[in-house]
Amino acid sequence: MEDQDPKDEAYTNEAMETTKADTLKERKVSWAKLRRVDSLNIEAGNVSDVQSHDNSKVNWRITLLLAYQSVGVIYGDIGTSPLYAFSSTFSNKIPNTDDILGVLSLIIYTIILSPMLKYVFIVLKANDNGDGGTFALYSLICRYAKVSLLPNHQAEDRELSNYRLETPSNRLERATKMKVKLENSKVAPVVLLFVTLLGTSMVIGDGILTPAMSVLSAVGGIKEFVKSQDAIVEISVVILICLFSAQRFGTDKVGYFFAPIILIWFCFIGGTGVYNLFKHDISILRAFNPRYIIDYFKRNxxxxxxxxxxxxMCITGTEAMFADLGHFSVRAIQISFSGVVFPSLLCAYIGQAAYLTKFPEHVADTFYKSIPHAIYWPTFVVAVAAAIIASQAMISGAFAIISQALSLGCFPRVKVVHTSTKYEGQVYIPELNYMIMTCSILVTIAFQTPEQIGNAYGIAVVAVMAITTHLTSLIMLIIWKTSVWRIILFYTVFATLELTYLSSVLSKFVQGGYLPLAFSFFLMTMMGIWHYVYRGKYTFELKNKVSNSFMKDLVKNQYINRVPGIGLLYSENVFSFDNLNQETIGCSGVVRYGYKDAIQPSAEFERQLIENLLEFVRHEHFILEGDTMEETTRPQFDAARLVHSSILVKEGSESESGASEVCSEPPSLSSGSIRPKSSNGISNGPIQGATEEMEFIQRAVSNGVVYLLGETEVIAKPNSSIFKRIVVNYVYHFLRRNFRQGEKTLLIPQSKLLRVGMTYEI
Structure with a gap:
C-alpha cells in the first residue's frame, strides 16, 4: 500500500474531524428536538400565586393547609356514613347477634380495601396533571394512545406535545402491543367514551342523592320530637337550599369554614366509638378476623x-377523594385520610357494633341510640352540620369533572368560575349547582326517608367505583407498564369486590334503584349528542382550515388592505401561524388557554397579552442580533393565564378597510403583528429593531381591539338519515341555544364583538 502524502493525510484528518463535528452537531440538534417541550406548556404552569399539583413542588405548609381544607370538603360524605350504615344493612332486625360480627368484619375490610388501599395508595396516582375523576382517567389514556374520537392527532397537535424516550423492555413491548390493539380497534374508542360518560353521569347522580340522603339521616334525629315526617322533610329542604347557596363562595372558603366542623364530627364519632367499645363489649374486636364474614354468609x-x-353505605363518598383531587393534592388527601378519617371511622363502627351486641333491637336508630345522653344534643347539632357538609364532597367533584368534560367537548358550554387565586383546580359552575340543587330537593320530597333513597344511592356509588377500577387497570397496563401480576391482582381483588356489591344493590332496582340509572340515561344522552356534533364540527374545521402556505401568500399580497388595531381570532383547532413572513409579518406563536386557566376580563386579558407580546419582541430581537442561543432555548410568547383563542394583530391607515380569517367558536389562540407597508402608515420593508416594532404594536393597541367570533350554525348534510337530522338540527340546536354562549364564557364585551356567520354541514 502506497504511503499517503502528509498534506493529503492532514486534509483527510481535518475532513474526518469536520464530519465528526457535524455528526455530533446534528445528533445534538436531534436530541434537542427529542427533548423538546412546548414552551407554552412550561409557561402556562408558571402562573404566579398558583400552586402546582406536583407534590415535589408544593411545600409542607401548603400541603398541610390543603390537607386541613380537604377534611371539610371531601370527607363529609364518607364521614356521615355511620348515620345509616348499620340501619341500611339490617333493614328489619338482627336475626343473630353473631351477624353483628360478620357485618362489622365486612365493613372493616371494605374500608381497608376500597378507600384506603385502592384510592389513597393507587388510584390517586392515576391523575391527569393533578386532576382526578373519570374524565381525568379518560384524558390520560387518550394522551398516550390514539383512542379519542376526536381527530386531534394532526401535525400541529404533535408539535404541542412532549417527547420522552423510554428504555426498551418487555413491559414496554407489552404496553406497545396493547396500545396498537386499542388504536386499531373501531370499538375500543366508543366503549371508552361510553364508560367515561357513564361514570361522569353516575358522579353527578351521586351528587344529587348525597345531599338528600345525608341531610334526611341527620335531621331524622329529632323524629321523636316532631309530629310527622313532613316536618323533617321541610327542614331538610331548607337546609339543602342554604347548602347550595354557599357553593358560590368557592372550595377555598368553604373548606376553611367546614373543616373545623368535620374535625369536631370525627372527634365525636371516634370518641363515642371508643366509649361504647369499652362500656359494652370489647370482644367485638374479634371482627378483624375475616372468618366471621364466611360464617355470616353460611348462616344467612x-x-x-x-x-x-x-x-x-360505609364507603359512600369514596370516589370524591379522586374526583376532588384537582382541588387539593395527592399528598394532602393521603395525609388527611390516613391520619384523621380512617381511624375515626373504624372506631365509630366498632363502637356501634359493640352497642348492638347489648341492644340489637335499636338497630333502626343505631347511631343516635348509641350516643351517651350527656352529649346527645351537641352531637345532634354537629351531625346536622356534618350532613350538610357531606354533600360538599360530591358537589365539588361534579364541578371538577364537568370542567374536564368541557375541555374534551363532552358537555354544553357552561360558566366555570375559578374560586381561588392560591390553588388551581378549585372551580364553581353556577348552572350545574342549581341543577343539582333542584333535583336533590325533588328527590327529598319524593322519597322522604333515607332508607328509600339508600336503595338508589348504592348503585351510583358502586358503579362509579367499578368504572374507575377498569380504567385504572388499563392505565397500569399501557402507561405505568406495571408488572402483569400486579395488574391481575389489582383487577381481580377490586373488580370482584365492586361487581359483587353492584349486583347486590341492583336487586333493589324497583325499590328506587332505577333513579340513578334514569339520571345517567338523561345526562349520557345529552353529553353523547353534544360530543357527536362537536366531533363533526372539529372534523369539518380540519378539512376546511386555512394552511400556512395560504396565509403566507395572503400576507405577501400587496392588494390586501389592513384595518388599524388588533383583531382576536378564535378557533377550536390548533393554529400554526408562527413567522409567516419575516419581512412583512411577524407572528409571535400560538397563544393557548388551558382548561385549568382562569378566564380573565377583556381589559385584563388585553393588558397581559400586550405586555407578553412586547416582552417577546425584546427577547426575539436580542436573540436574532446575538445569534448565540439554540433553537430549543429561545424564549416564546408567555402564554400564562391566557385562555383558548386565536389572535391576529393588524395595523393600517384609517381610511383602509380589510377582513380577517375567521374560524368557529372558541377555544385556541394564535398571535402576531402585521408590520407597516407604506408611507401613509404602511411600509413594505421590515421594521428595524425592537424599539420600532414595539412602537408599532403600541400604535395598534391605541386603535382598539376587536374580538372576531363565528356565528356558527351546524346542520346535518342533506342526505343524512332522519335520526341524524333530528339529533343535529333540533336536539343539538336546543342545547346550544339554552346553554351559555361563547362570548359570555370568554367574557367578551358586546361593544368589541364582531360575529361572522358560518354554516357547518356534518
Whole structure:
C-alpha cells in the first residue's frame, strides 16, 4: 500500500474531524428536538400565586393547609356514613347477634380495601396533571394512545406535545402491543367514551342523592320530637337550599369554614366509638378476623348477599377523594385520610357494633341510640352540620369533572368560575349547582326517608367505583407498564369486590334503584349528542382550515388592505401561524388557554397579552442580533393565564378597510403583528429593531381591539338519515341555544364583538 502524502493525510484528518463535528452537531440538534417541550406548556404552569399539583413542588405548609381544607370538603360524605350504615344493612332486625360480627368484619375490610388501599395508595396516582375523576382517567389514556374520537392527532397537535424516550423492555413491548390493539380497534374508542360518560353521569347522580340522603339521616334525629315526617322533610329542604347557596363562595372558603366542623364530627364519632367499645363489649374486636364474614354468609345465604347493599353505605363518598383531587393534592388527601378519617371511622363502627351486641333491637336508630345522653344534643347539632357538609364532597367533584368534560367537548358550554387565586383546580359552575340543587330537593320530597333513597344511592356509588377500577387497570397496563401480576391482582381483588356489591344493590332496582340509572340515561344522552356534533364540527374545521402556505401568500399580497388595531381570532383547532413572513409579518406563536386557566376580563386579558407580546419582541430581537442561543432555548410568547383563542394583530391607515380569517367558536389562540407597508402608515420593508416594532404594536393597541367570533350554525348534510337530522338540527340546536354562549364564557364585551356567520354541514 502506497504511503499517503502528509498534506493529503492532514486534509483527510481535518475532513474526518469536520464530519465528526457535524455528526455530533446534528445528533445534538436531534436530541434537542427529542427533548423538546412546548414552551407554552412550561409557561402556562408558571402562573404566579398558583400552586402546582406536583407534590415535589408544593411545600409542607401548603400541603398541610390543603390537607386541613380537604377534611371539610371531601370527607363529609364518607364521614356521615355511620348515620345509616348499620340501619341500611339490617333493614328489619338482627336475626343473630353473631351477624353483628360478620357485618362489622365486612365493613372493616371494605374500608381497608376500597378507600384506603385502592384510592389513597393507587388510584390517586392515576391523575391527569393533578386532576382526578373519570374524565381525568379518560384524558390520560387518550394522551398516550390514539383512542379519542376526536381527530386531534394532526401535525400541529404533535408539535404541542412532549417527547420522552423510554428504555426498551418487555413491559414496554407489552404496553406497545396493547396500545396498537386499542388504536386499531373501531370499538375500543366508543366503549371508552361510553364508560367515561357513564361514570361522569353516575358522579353527578351521586351528587344529587348525597345531599338528600345525608341531610334526611341527620335531621331524622329529632323524629321523636316532631309530629310527622313532613316536618323533617321541610327542614331538610331548607337546609339543602342554604347548602347550595354557599357553593358560590368557592372550595377555598368553604373548606376553611367546614373543616373545623368535620374535625369536631370525627372527634365525636371516634370518641363515642371508643366509649361504647369499652362500656359494652370489647370482644367485638374479634371482627378483624375475616372468618366471621364466611360464617355470616353460611348462616344467612341470600339474605347476607342482599345485605351487602347496606354494607356498601360505609364507603359512600369514596370516589370524591379522586374526583376532588384537582382541588387539593395527592399528598394532602393521603395525609388527611390516613391520619384523621380512617381511624375515626373504624372506631365509630366498632363502637356501634359493640352497642348492638347489648341492644340489637335499636338497630333502626343505631347511631343516635348509641350516643351517651350527656352529649346527645351537641352531637345532634354537629351531625346536622356534618350532613350538610357531606354533600360538599360530591358537589365539588361534579364541578371538577364537568370542567374536564368541557375541555374534551363532552358537555354544553357552561360558566366555570375559578374560586381561588392560591390553588388551581378549585372551580364553581353556577348552572350545574342549581341543577343539582333542584333535583336533590325533588328527590327529598319524593322519597322522604333515607332508607328509600339508600336503595338508589348504592348503585351510583358502586358503579362509579367499578368504572374507575377498569380504567385504572388499563392505565397500569399501557402507561405505568406495571408488572402483569400486579395488574391481575389489582383487577381481580377490586373488580370482584365492586361487581359483587353492584349486583347486590341492583336487586333493589324497583325499590328506587332505577333513579340513578334514569339520571345517567338523561345526562349520557345529552353529553353523547353534544360530543357527536362537536366531533363533526372539529372534523369539518380540519378539512376546511386555512394552511400556512395560504396565509403566507395572503400576507405577501400587496392588494390586501389592513384595518388599524388588533383583531382576536378564535378557533377550536390548533393554529400554526408562527413567522409567516419575516419581512412583512411577524407572528409571535400560538397563544393557548388551558382548561385549568382562569378566564380573565377583556381589559385584563388585553393588558397581559400586550405586555407578553412586547416582552417577546425584546427577547426575539436580542436573540436574532446575538445569534448565540439554540433553537430549543429561545424564549416564546408567555402564554400564562391566557385562555383558548386565536389572535391576529393588524395595523393600517384609517381610511383602509380589510377582513380577517375567521374560524368557529372558541377555544385556541394564535398571535402576531402585521408590520407597516407604506408611507401613509404602511411600509413594505421590515421594521428595524425592537424599539420600532414595539412602537408599532403600541400604535395598534391605541386603535382598539376587536374580538372576531363565528356565528356558527351546524346542520346535518342533506342526505343524512332522519335520526341524524333530528339529533343535529333540533336536539343539538336546543342545547346550544339554552346553554351559555361563547362570548359570555370568554367574557367578551358586546361593544368589541364582531360575529361572522358560518354554516357547518356534518
Amino acid at each position: 345465604g341470600k339474605d347476607a348477599y342482599i345485605s351487602l347493599g347496606g354494607v356498601v
